Structure formats: structure tokens, C-alpha cells
Amino acid sequence: MFVVVTAAPTGLLVAPAFAVNPDEVLADPALEARARKLSEGLRCLVCQNESIDDSNADLAKDLRLLVRARLEAGDTDTEVIDYLVSRYGEFVLLRPRLDWLNLALWATPLVVLFGGAVLAVATVAGRRRRRQAPPELSAAEEEAIARITGGRG
Incomplete structure (x- = not known):
């Protein structure tokens, strides 16, 4: 998804539009960076070809909030991914595991x-x-x- 932003009367600037809302952003920059990294690898179950970081779907927002809640609770990145896979199946991963x-x-x-x-x-x-x-x-x-x-x- 892309947003067109007018930069000058003579041209347009195209920038990616991220779906993460300001109210979802964590106060701790390190946790937010981890959440963003995890969100990039998780599939929106509604859009199916977008990461939850890029999707505006309500389920994607719920998954982003769930990832952030698990990180705030002290889960490691692997524990967060394992939790989501156990709940939604491997389809939630944009890059499936090699097994x-x-x-x-x-x-x-x-x-x-x-x-x-x-x-x-x-x-x-x-x-x-x-x-x-x-x-x-x-x-x-x-x-x-x-x-x-x-x-x-």
C-alpha cells in the first residue's frame, strides 16, 4: 500500500503507508523495534499478501497489539512467533519454517x-x-x- 504525498506543485512523492497507528506504538524504542521486526514477518490473515505491519484490517491491528502485549509481558521473539503459530497455524508466517x-x-x-x-x-x-x-x-x-x-x- 502506498500513499501519494504532494511535495511540490510540479511533482509527487510516493511513500509507503504503514498501518501501525500512533496509539499502537510502544513507549520503549527497543521493544517497538522488535515488534516492527516481528510484524514484518507475520501475514495478515485477511489480506494474505501483506504483513500485519502493512495491513489496515482489524485482525491485523489485533495481531499487532497481541505481538506488542506479548513483548511487554517479557516473551522472546521466538516465544511470540511460536504462540501465534500455535494459535493461527504456520500460514501466519510470511516465510514458512523449514521443517x-x-x-x-x-x-x-x-x-x-x-x-x-x-x-x-x-x-x-x-x-x-x-x-x-x-x-x-x-x-x-x-x-x-x-x-x-x-x-x-
Whole structure:
């Protein structure tokens, strides 16, 4: 989200608009910096492509206030994130954690693609083998062909 601010009669200045309201800002600058850093990595569950720091949605405001309340209560950054993930799921993170479940999710298309390639190669190779080696006919089959074709075979 961006706000256009008139800088002079001849031009415009475009600046990012942050959704953090003045009443949300913590008095302690160090805690506020931590809250801002955490908020940048948390997804607005309403907007879904914005961080809670950038969103004007009511839920985003509630999450910003919750982050600040947890920090004021003495939680570490990791404890705040863990609390929000336990409450809203990993979808609340803009950058999901690297764990086995997420790795499996990202690796599955590659495994399927590799398996399909192996199956395609095996199928083509099998067809080539069958095409290259014509079957041997028995003596009875040779006689039957000669009889049908009148010896022109």
C-alpha cells in the first residue's frame, strides 16, 4: 500500500503507508523495534499478501497489539512467533519454517516429475526392445505361412 504525498506543485512523492497507528506504538524504542521486526514477518490473515505491519484490517491491528502485549509481558521473539503459530497455524508466517512437512510439500512435485521421467524412459526402452527382436517362428508356423502364401514367403 502506498500513499501519494504532494511535495511540490510540479511533482509527487510516493511513500509507503504503514498501518501501525500512533496509539499502537510502544513507549520503549527497543521493544517497538522488535515488534516492527516481528510484524514484518507475520501475514495478515485477511489480506494474505501483506504483513500485519502493512495491513489496515482489524485482525491485523489485533495481531499487532497481541505481538506488542506479548513483548511487554517479557516473551522472546521466538516465544511470540511460536504462540501465534500455535494459535493461527504456520500460514501466519510470511516465510514458512523449514521443517520436514514443508520440505515434503516442496519436494513432492520434483519427486513426481522425476518418477514420470523414469517411467517414460522405461516405457520407451521397453517398446524399442520389443520392436527390435522379432519373434522366432516355429516349424509348424513356417509351414502354415508357406501353405497360405503358396510358397511365396
